[in-house]
Structure formats: structure tokens, C-alpha cells
Amino acid sequence: MADFGDDPRAALDxxxxxxxxxxxxxxARIGRNPAYIQxxxxxxxxxxLAEEDRARIAAYLGVPEAMLGGPVQRVAAPARPGGSAMVLVPKLAIGASAGAGRTIDGEPVEGAVAFDPKWLRELGADARALSIIRVEGDSMAPTLNDGDDILVDGGDAATRLRDGIYVLRMDDALMVKRVARAPGPGRISVISDNAQYRSWDDLPMNAVxxxxxxxxxxxxxR
Incomplete structure (x- = not known):
């Protein structure tokens, strides 16, 4: 997992x-020639990286820009006397579909939300790799509803896979689905909590x- 103190090139790699x-x-995702990132x-x-490129890459990968050499998004002063500074988590200008899925072009960060670092630690979340994404659609209802904001830990992805709800890409669409290990090595199930929507019972890991x-x-x- 990339650290904010890492060289941005190594972190991106x-x-x-x-x-x-x-x-x-x-x-190609950021509109550059094929050899640009290499x-x-x-x-x-x-x-x-140019600011626009960095923002598009961060949005595409679902990570804070600070991982890629951007400013660390934290409030400089403590939120209360004697307290620790709040962590500003970037809110990405994209939606993760809980319906049929949609293609994204890597829209930039549109704002930030402050969280207590102690509360984040209690969640077991890595404050360096968090982002907020809006849910679109109702395929994960009633667990997640259209318009919900979800806090996504980009440091808790494939290398630490366990059953739970994930933001993922499949067939070039960004989705939020329940993921569970399926029988057989390297196999997973991608599940919609709303039974009216499609689920995938047995996929190879490299399909997502x-x-x-x-x-x-x-x-x-409401």
C-alpha cells in the first residue's frame, strides 16, 4: 500500500x-499518449504530474491525491484545544453505481469531509487511503440506497480481500457490490443485495x- 511519504512514482507503480x-x-484514461505513464x-x-492529470488518476484509482504527490488533505490546526487535527477525506466527483453500472472518465475531487482520526482508527480504516463516493441506483438496497455517501478504504482492497461490500470495476464500470469468496482458489461472488438485480456467483478474481x-x-x- 502506498504511503504519503513514498515517492509518488513508486506509489503509483x-x-x-x-x-x-x-x-x-x-x-489512455487521462488522454495521454500510450507511453506517458511509463x-x-x-x-x-x-x-x-500535472494537477489535472493527478486529479484524474486519483479519481480513477479511488485514492487521495496525496498518494500521488498532491498536498496531504488535513486541517492544520486541532479541531479542539488539546485535540488532534481532523482528517479531511476527499469527496470524489463520481458515483459508484448500485444499479447497472456506468463508465467513468476520472472526474476530480469536488470537496472534502472532516473525520475524527480516532474514530477512523476505531473503524480500522487507513486515513491515508480514504475517499468518499456517492452511491447511484438501488441494487444494494436496503443496505445502501441511492444517494448515500460511502467511505471507501483504498488500502483495503485485493491484497486484504475478505467478505464485505466493495467499490469495484467490472467491464470498465464502477460499481458498489457485496463480494464474497466463492468455492475454488481465486474465485469470488459479486452480489447485489436487491434480489431484483443481477449477481455473479462464480468469477475469477481477475474479472474485477x-x-x-x-x-x-x-x-x-427523508
């Missing part, structure tokens, strides 16, 4: 390996890219 994304694929990681050219585990949800009172 590890993230791509974990997600099963190659250099040319990511280059040259950035392997040759150091460009020296830094796990973005991160959903560790909390917030919803509006």
Missing part, C-alpha cells in the same frame, strides 16, 4: 500493480478490479 492496470491503459514512472519525465472496501455510509433523512 504499486497501485497499478495492485489494481491490475497497465501503464498504457492509465495513459515514462513518468520509469524515466522521471515529466518530473511531476477492487478499488476499496466500504467501511461506513452516511445518508440523508
Amino acid at each position: 504499486r497501485l497499478l500493480t495492485e489494481r491490475g492496470v497497465d501503464y498504457a491503459q492509465l495513459s 515514462q513518468y514512472i520509469k524515466r522521471g519525465s515529466p518530473r511531476r 478490479q477492487l478499488v476499496g472496501r466500504v467501511v461506513w455510509t452516511g445518508r440523508r433523512v
Whole structure:
């Protein structure tokens, strides 16, 4: 897992390996020539990612921009006398479909929400790898409803897979689904909690890219 103190190139290289994304694929995602990301990681050219590229890559991979060399998004002053600083978690300008799925183009961060770091630790969440994404659709109802905001731990993905709710990519669409290990090595089930929607009972792990585990949800009172 990438650390904010890591070299951004090494961090990006590890993230791509974990997600099963190659250099040319990511280059195409941000509208660059096929060799762009490889040259950035392997040759150091460009020296830094442009802000727009960094934002699009962070949104595509579901990680904070700080992992890629952007500013660490934390409030500088303590939230209360003697207390620790709040952690600002970026809110991505994308939705994870809980319906049929949709393709994304890597929209940037649209804001941030402050969380108590102690509370995040109690959740078992890695504050360095969190992002907030809006749920779209009702295929995960009643667990998750259309419009819910979900807190996604990008450090808790394929390398730590266990049964739970994940944001994932499948067939180039970003989705939120329940994931469970299926019988047989390297097999998983991708499940919609709403029985009216499709589930996949037995898939190879490489059929999906796990973005991160959903560790909390917030919803509006209607």
C-alpha cells in the first residue's frame, strides 16, 4: 500500500500493480499518449504530474491525491484545544453505481469531509487511503440506497480481500457490490443485495478490479 511519504512514482507503480492496470491503459484514461505513464514512472519525465492529470488518476484509482504527490488533505490546526487535527477525506466527483453500472472518465475531487482520526482508527480504516463516493441506483438496497455517501478504504482492497461490500470495476464500470469468496482458489461472488438485480456467483478474481472496501455510509433523512 502506498504511503504519503513514498515517492509518488513508486506509489503509483504499486497501485497499478495492485489494481491490475497497465501503464498504457492509465495513459489512455487521462488522454495521454500510450507511453506517458511509463515514462513518468520509469524515466522521471515529466518530473511531476500535472494537477489535472493527478486529479484524474486519483479519481480513477479511488485514492487521495496525496498518494500521488498532491498536498496531504488535513486541517492544520486541532479541531479542539488539546485535540488532534481532523482528517479531511476527499469527496470524489463520481458515483459508484448500485444499479447497472456506468463508465467513468476520472472526474476530480469536488470537496472534502472532516473525520475524527480516532474514530477512523476505531473503524480500522487507513486515513491515508480514504475517499468518499456517492452511491447511484438501488441494487444494494436496503443496505445502501441511492444517494448515500460511502467511505471507501483504498488500502483495503485485493491484497486484504475478505467478505464485505466493495467499490469495484467490472467491464470498465464502477460499481458498489457485496463480494464474497466463492468455492475454488481465486474465485469470488459479486452480489447485489436487491434480489431484483443481477449477481455473479462464480468469477475469477481477475474479472474485477477492487478499488476499496466500504467501511461506513452516511445518508440523508427523508
